[in-house]
Amino acid sequence: MRQNNRVPPHFYATICAILNDVLHQHWPLDRSYHQHFSRQKLSAQDQGLLVSITGEILRRLNYYQQLAGLTDVGTRQAPAALLQAWFAAQSWPVPRVNNQPPAKAADYQSRINSLKNNAQVKDGCPDWLEQLGQNQLGKRWPQERAALSQAPLRYIRVNRLKGTPEQLQKRLQAERIQSELLRQYPDALVVKGDAHLFRSACYREGWFEQQDLGSQQIARFLAPSSGMFTIDACAGTGGKSLHLAAMMANKGRLISMDIEQHKLEQLRQRARKAGVNNLETRLIESSTQIKRLKNSADRVLLDVPCSGLGVLRRNPEAKWFPQFNDLNSLCQTQQDILQRYSKMAKVGGEVVYATCSILPQENEQQVARFLEQADGAFSLMAEMIISPAEHNSDGFYMAKLKREA
Numbered sequence: 001m002r003q004n005n006r007v008p009p010h011f012y013a014t015i016c017a018i019l020n021d022v023l024h025q026h027w028p029l030d031r032s033y034h035q036h037f038s039r040q041k042l043s044a045q046d047q048g049l050l051v052s053i054t055g056e057i058l059r060r061l062n063y064y065q066q067l068a069g070l071t072d073v074g075t076r077q078a079p080a081a082l083l084q085a086w087f088a089a090q091s092w093p094v095p096r097v098n099n100q101p102p103a104k105a106a107d108y109q110s111r112i113n114s115l116k117n118n119a120q121v122k123d124g125c126p127d128w129l130e131q132l133g134q135n136q137l138g139k140r141w142p143q144e145r146a147a148l149s150q151a152p153l154r155y156i157r158v159n160r161l162k163g164t165p166e167q168l169q170k171r172l173q174a175e176r177i178q179s180e181l182l183r184q185y186p187d188a189l190v191v192k193g194d195a196h197l198f199r200s201a202c203y204r205e206g207w208f209e210q211q212d213l214g215s216q217q218i219a220r221f222l223a224p225s226s227g228m229f230t231i232d233a234c235a236g237t238g239g240k241s242l243h244l245a246a247m248m249a250n251k252g253r254l255i256s257m258d259i260e261q262h263k264l265e266q267l268r269q270r271a272r273k274a275g276v277n278n279l280e281t282r283l284i285e286s287s288t289q290i291k292r293l294k295n296s297a298d299r300v301l302l303d304v305p306c307s308g309l310g311v312l313r314r315n316p317e318a319k320w321f322p323q324f325n326d327l328n329s330l331c332q333t334q335q336d337i338l339q340r341y342s343k344m345a346k347v348g349g350e351v352v353y354a355t356c357s358i359l360p361q362e363n364e365q366q367v368a369r370f371l372e373q374a375d376g377a378f379s380l381m382a383e384m385i386i387s388p389a390e391h392n393s394d395g396f397y398m399a400k401l402k403r404e405a
């Protein structure tokens with residue numbers, strides 16, 4: 001048996017508190033990290049260790065729940081029991097946590113043995129998702145399910161308004177942050193180790209954003225040139241808008257729209273830090289705003305609200321507390337946005353429909369339905385599926401459509 005020499009006992013309380021935030025308060029995991037990490041002065045390695053243990057437990061919650069012999073993860077004792085099950089799964093001695101004694105070593109072992117061949121549980125997949133994945137992806141599902149249970153890599157996107165990827169890499173190195181350039185992804189770097197990225201001067205000065213590889217493909221797929229009129233119609237806090245502005249080299253006009261004001265406020269702050277000055281935000285309060293922009297844009301991005309099932313590595317809590325109630329009504333919203341907002345493109349203009357989902361129902365089936373109803377007014381130029389299993393990234397879908405009439 002290996003020794004548990006990596007997890008100091010004074011971390012147990014923080015791990016349990018993070019699990020408690022997510023399982024009992026239903027907080028997003030990121031919010032909990034932010035809350036705990038901004039209160040404590042932790043080294044990058046310690047923070048990395050806390051992220052890796054809590055992320056792992058939440059990505060495979062049903063596995064650790066069964067190892068712990070828990071019928072309910074909603075109880076006060078559950079976080080400690082889940083952490084103990086995690087120790088058992090490492091084949092490490094299982095400590096008392098929060099004064100709670102562990103189960104018998106033989107009990108853990110027999111549960112580990114009985115789950116050995118249960119791929120669904122070992123991949124941390126709840127029944128509803130297993131059914132949905134099988135129905136929608138068929139034979140492709142087991143490999144996607146396994147890929148979605150992996151820890152996410154730390155990808156960042158260089159802000160080309162500030163410098164090149166090579167310059168960013170050098171600046172990061174000067175702050176003792178190691179990274180690698182990814183030749184086939186021109187704006188991306190992968191960060192090595194647990195370095196405190198967000199405390200770096202580069203980050204404060206807007207040299208990069210944390211953004212998954214797959215997500216970085218979306219603005220590139222829309223490919224606006226400088227001087228164009230571009231609309232990011234579901235801009236949220238601006239992940240893609242900032243990338244679009246950099247691709248446009250701050251020249252031309254970029255309108256970032258959303259139905260939520262607080263997101264647009266965050267977007268404005270991020271844009272200021274990134275040195276973006278060709279962007280204006282617009283809150284969508286009624287369909288009039290969309291109608292006023294009819295036939296006007298060279299490029300329109302529709303990064304629509306979706307199930308988020310492509311980004312479960314990053315947001316594992318969504319497996320246990322899905323962000324959507326009814327997939328059919330979500331698809332209806334997506335189709336409505338696609339049909340109404342695509343008219344903001346002028347004839348000859350291009351529209352990208354994108355989701356962070358791996359479900360055909362939200363992706364290629366939506367585009368096929370749209371094209372059928374468009375009756376020749378739009379044509380499909382290209383489609384791209386970014387599969388977690390094939391690309392070792394989050395999962396995304398994008399379709400590029402041309403306005404023909």
Ligand SMILES: C[S@@+](CC[C@H](N)C(=O)[O-])C[C@H]1O[C@@H](n2cnc3c(N)ncnc32)[C@H](O)[C@@H]1O
Nearest residue numbers: 234235236237238239240258259260303304305
């Ligand atoms: C997938 S998120 C966008 C993420 C964002 N593009 C980014 O890169 O950070 C979808 C966004 O659509 C917005 N939304 C939902 N319904 C909408 C609607 N009818 N019109 C415009 N935006 C909408 C949501 O508020 C959310 O911010």
